[in-house]
Amino acid sequence: MELRQVAYVVGIVDHGGFGRAAAALHVSQPSLSQGVARLEAELGVSLFHRLGRRVAPTAAGEAFLGPARRLLREASTAREAVAAVTGLQGGTLDLVALPTLAADPVAPLVGAFRHRYPEVSVRIVEPEGADAVVALVRDGRCELGLAELPVAASDVVTEHLFDDELFVILPPDADPRADGLAVGELDAVPLVTSPPGTSTRRLAERALRAAGVEPRVVVETDQREAIVPLVLAGAGASFVTRSVADRAAAAGAVARPLRPRLRRPIGLVRRRGGSSPAAAAFAALARQDRG
Numbered sequence: 248m249e250l251r252q253v254a255y256v257v258g259i260v261d262h263g264g265f266g267r268a269a270a271a272l273h274v275s276q277p278s279l280s281q282g283v284a285r286l287e288a289e290l291g292v293s294l295f296h297r298l299g300r301r302v303a304p305t306a307a308g309e310a311f312l313g314p315a316r317r318l319l320r321e322a323s324t325a326r327e328a329v330a331a332v333t334g335l336q337g338g339t340l341d342l343v344a345l346p347t348l349a350a351d352p353v354a355p356l357v358g359a360f361r362h363r364y365p366e367v368s369v370r371i372v373e374p375e376g377a378d379a380v381v382a383l384v385r386d387g388r389c390e391l392g393l394a395e396l397p398v399a400a401s402d403v404v405t406e407h408l409f410d411d412e413l414f415v416i417l418p419p420d421a422d423p424r425a426d427g428l429a430v431g432e433l434d435a436v437p438l439v440t441s442p443p444g445t446s447t448r449r450l451a452e453r454a455l456r457a458a459g460v461e462p463r464v465v466v467e468t469d470q471r472e473a474i475v476p477l478v479l480a481g482a483g484a485s486f487v488t489r490s491v492a493d494r495a496a497a498a499g500a501v502a503r504p505l506r507p508r509l510r511r512p513i514g515l516v517r518r519r520g521g522s523s524p525a526a527a528a529f530a531a532l533a534r535q536d537r538g
Contacts, residue, residue, distance in 0.1 A: 250322055252286040253315045255279050256294055260312060264302055316387035317518075324390075327523040335364045340525040343372040343380050343389035345446050346471055348411075348513065352491035353393060356536060360529050363507065367525050375445045375469075384516050390527045392516035393533075395446050407514040408533055413450065414492035417482045417501040427506035437465040437483035439474055446511070451486035454509050462534040 258268035258279075259503065265283075283376050287294055294308035304312065312401040319424055327338045342354045349371070357369050372389055374380060380394040381403055385487050396405055411465075433455060440448045440462075474485050476497045486509075487495065492502040515530055522530070 248286060248289060249282075250319070252282045253318055255282045256286065256308070256311060257315050257319060259283070259295065259302060260304060260308075266298070308309070313386045318387075320387035320390060320518075321520075324521060324523040327525060335528060337523055338366075338368045338523070338525055339368045339370060340391070340529060341389040341522070342368045342391055342393070342529070343374065343375065343383045344393040345380065345395065346373045346375065347488050347491075348393050349373055349445055351488070352408075352533070352536060356529065356532055359532055362523070363532075364528060375442070379444060380516055384518055387518075390517065390523060391529060394516050395450075396512040396514045397517060401521065404519055405514050406530070406534075407512055409513055410510040411481065411513045412469050412489050412504070413447065413486050413509040413511070414489060414502050414504055415484055416475065416478050416487055416492055417484045417503070418478055418494040419457070419499045419501065420481070421484075421501040424503070425503050426503075427508075428503040429506045430454050430509075431460060431483070432457075434460045434531050435463055437463055437536070439466040439468070439477045439483040439485040441471060442467060442469050447486055447488070450509065450511055454505070 253270065254272060255274075258272050259265055262268045262271050264279055266276055269279040272279065283294065290307070290311075292307040293305050294311060295302045296305055323338070326337075327427050327492070332516075342353070342357075352369065361367070361369065372383060374383065377394040380392040381398050381400045383389040384392045385400065386405055393408075396407060398405060415433070438451075440451070442448070452462050466477055468477070474487065475491065475498065477483070478485050478495065478500050479498060496502040515533060517526065517530075
């Protein structure tokens with residue numbers, strides 16, 4: 248088994264076919280097809296169903312995919328460890344983060360990282376929940392994650408960075424007092440939220456129900472950038488992170504902390520074993536930023 252054959256299989260799945268995979272991997276389609284055929288012969292199984300011009304992984308192909316991604320990630324880590332001798336002069340860092348962390352702290356951290364290591368490219372994936380963050384790190388599609396802790400997985404390593412506080416933002420005509428708003432005062436208050444299962448909504452609903460309040464969701468949107476405009480337009484109130492609350496207040500919304508304080512621990516998630524130099528450097532920046 249050769250690494251390029253493993254990369255061919257992953258490429259076919261990720262790009263949706265032999266032709267697109269060959270183009271993305273910069274090889275001819277006959278070479279890619281022959282490489283996959285030799286691998287299938289070595290393994291004694293078919294990895295793909297050929298459905299005319301479409302392909303789909305067989306059960307064996309699905310089983311092969313996770314270890315294949317991890318193998319490619321380890322090979323990349325080994326190459327980057329050698330490249331680290333010359334000071335991170337290339338490579339790619341794959342990050343996964345909750346959408347609520349994309350603006351803060353991910354954006355400034357990536358900016359600082361790119362300023363220090365301009366030859367390293369960064370790819371960012373933003374799934375909705377901590378479980379998805381862990382899944383992407385576990386199977387090797389991403390090397391480093393930022394998520395709400397704790398996570399329900401024993402095969403990854405987590406590291407606490409900071410506690411993120413949630414605020415409530417209300418329409419501009421709401422009571423502008425700066426003191427805390429008791430969670431129980433949100434009884435019957437219309438809410439603008441992200442979809443069920445997202446990190447912020449789950450935390451908010453848990454806090455409301457603990458205070459004996461049944462959430463009254465009037466607007467649900469998976470477009471997070473629409474939440475502040477909806478609140479400003481009077482559609483309802485919303486639970487947001489401190490950085491979003493600050494921006495909303497600057498635009499005219501009323502932002503108030505909660506009593507009791509509503510916080511969620513945020514940290515790094517990585518697989519057990521060694522990290523690439525790029526991931527290690529990014530983690531060091533994250534610790535320094537929140538230290």
